[in-house]
Amino acid sequence: MIKPTDAELEILSILWDKGKSSVKDVHEELPEERETGYTTTLKMMQIMTEKGMLAREKQGRGHIYYPIVKENETKNLFLRKMSDMLFNGSPAKLAMQALGQEKVTREDIDELKKLLDEMEKGK
Amino acid sequence: MIKPTDAELEILSILWDKGKSSVKDVHEELPEERETGYTTTLKMMQIMTEKGMLAREKQGRGHIYYPIVKENETKNLFLRKMSDMLFNGSPAKLAMQALGQEKVTREDIDELKKLLDEMEKGK
DNA sequence: TCTTTACTACGAAACTTTTCGTATTTAGCT
DNA sequence: AGCTAAATACGAAAAGTTTCGTAGTAAAGA
Numbered sequence: 394m395i396k397p398t399d400a401e402l403e404i405l406s407i408l409w410d411k412g413k414s415s416v417k418d419v420h421e422e423l424p425e426e427r428e429t430g431y432t433t434t435l436k437m438m439q440i441m442t443e444k445g446m447l448a449r450e451k452q453g454r455g456h457i458y459y460p461i462v463k464e465n466e467t468k469n470l471f472l473r474k475m476s477d478m479l480f481n482g483s484p485a486k487l488a489m490q491a492l493g494q495e496k497v498t499r500e501d502i503d504e505l506k507k508l509l510d511e512m513e514k515g516k
Numbered sequence: 517m518i519k520p521t522d523a524e525l526e527i528l529s530i531l532w533d534k535g536k537s538s539v540k541d542v543h544e545e546l547p548e549e550r551e552t553g554y555t556t557t558l559k560m561m562q563i564m565t566e567k568g569m570l571a572r573e574k575q576g577r578g579h580i581y582y583p584i585v586k587e588n589e590t591k592n593l594f595l596r597k598m599s600d601m602l603f604n605g606s607p608a609k610l611a612m613q614a615l616g617q618e619k620v621t622r623e624d625i626d627e628l629k630k631l632l633d634e635m636e637k638g639k
Numbered sequence: 640t641c642t643t644t645a646c647t648a649c650g651a652a653a654c655t656t657t658t659c660g661t662a663t664t665t666a667g668c669t
Numbered sequence: 670a671g672c673t674a675a676a677t678a679c680g681a682a683a684a685g686t687t688t689c690g691t692a693g694t695a696a697a698g699a
Contacts, residue, residue, distance in 0.1 A: 398656060402601055416676080433658050435677070440656090454666045455676050465613075468602050472614050475598065478525055479591050485624035488611035489631055490588075491595050501608035502632050508612055509625050509632075521686065539646080556688050558647070563686090577696050578646050 394470055395462060401441055404434070405460055405467065408447070413459045415452075517593055518585060524564055527557070528583055528590065531570070536582040538575075 397405055407422045408414060414422075420434040438458055441447045449456040472484060480486040492505075520528055530545045531537060537545075543557040561581055564570045572579040595607060603609040615628075 399601075400657065406601060429657080430659055432660075432677090436658075436679095437656095439678080453676095454664095454674095468613055469617065471598060471602065472610075472617065475594060476614070476617075478522075478529065479594065483619065483624075484614040484617040485620050485628065487595075488614040489628065490591055491599070491607040491611040491614070492631065492635065494592065494595065494599075494607040496606065497608050497635070499636065501606070502636055505608065505612060506629065506632055508615065509629055512615065512620070513622065513625055523687065552687080553689055555647090555690075559649095559688075560686095562648080576646095577644095577694095 394466070395444060395446055396470065396474075397441075397446060397462070397467065400437055401446065404437060404441065405446065405462065405464075408458065408460045409464045413450075413457045415455055415457050419458070517589070518567060518569055519593065519597075520564075520569060520585070520590065523560055524569065527560060527564065528569065528585065528587075531581065531583045532587045536573075536580045538578055538580050542581070 403423065404419055407419050411418065411422065416431070416435045416438055419438065420431050423429070423434065438447060442449060442458070446460065446462050447458045448461050449458045472487065476482055476484045476487045480490070526546065527542055530542050534541065534545065539554070539558045539561055542561065543554050546552070546557065561570060561572075565572055565581070569583065569585050570581050571584050572581045595610065599605055599607045599610045603613070
């Protein structure tokens with residue numbers, strides 16, 4: 394399975410979010426603090442296409458790109474890797490540590506409880 | 517904050533686990549499928565010391581190394597980065613996706629429920 | 640003291656990732 | 670058809686990571 398690098402992940406996120414987009418669109422969505430040139434974004438997307446992460450179609454004078462790799466599969470790949478590396482292969486431990494962060498609201502907690510109830514039924 | 521690379525993370529995990537260790541100890545703990553030489557491990561640990569991730573003390577003819585960076589802080593750094601990159605900055609969403617993996621047992625579920633109950637009380 | 644051996648230091652090669660300058664192509668306009 | 674602006678292609682530099690060969694050092698035993 395293909396493991397995107399950090400810069401690639403940033404581009405993938407945009408494409409998963411916005412769907413088919415031109416290089417220009419993607420470039421404009423990138424956070425300003427990166428301050429990388431247009432050709433950098435283009436080159437990245439070309440490399441990603443070579444690697445089979447993206448595909449593209451001709452449109453007008455240029456191309457539009459879209460992701461081939463699936464959002465969920467990629468996320469799961471990273472979650473597994475992280476749980477292997479840092480949590481003894483236990484996704485549950487990973488989840489618990491994630492919940493220790495600020496930013497977890499009461500609504501999040503309720504939602505998680507519901508999810509857990511359903512999981513328990515399913516077992 | 518210092519963001520360890522993959523190879524560095526592998527070494528850090530060992531040191532968090534085993535505590536102060538010689539290069540030899542760490543090298544022997546590395547999974548065999550890596551098949552990297554002793555001097556590679558040594559060099560990595562020297563670099564990590566330069567970067568301020570590790571420190572070392574003289575002992576016998578060599579040194580023993582130990583981690584400076586805190587296990588929890590480093591894990592949280594990666595969790596935050598991942599939730600920023602892939603889950604719109606929501607650790608809760610990250611946790612939910614992690615729970616979708618195989619390997620989550622009923623015991624995990626119960627433990628998580630307890631954790632959530634306590635979090636709810638604490639709010 | 641001399642030798643052996645375990646360990647360290649240094650430097651550089653190999654590889655990957657990220658960046659961009661420059662040249663080229665092409666669609667659309669006049 | 671010729672011109673312009675937008676986009677692509679190409680190549681290579683820059684930066685970061687990983688690997689290891691070789692040489693040097695120093696402690697422990699002969």
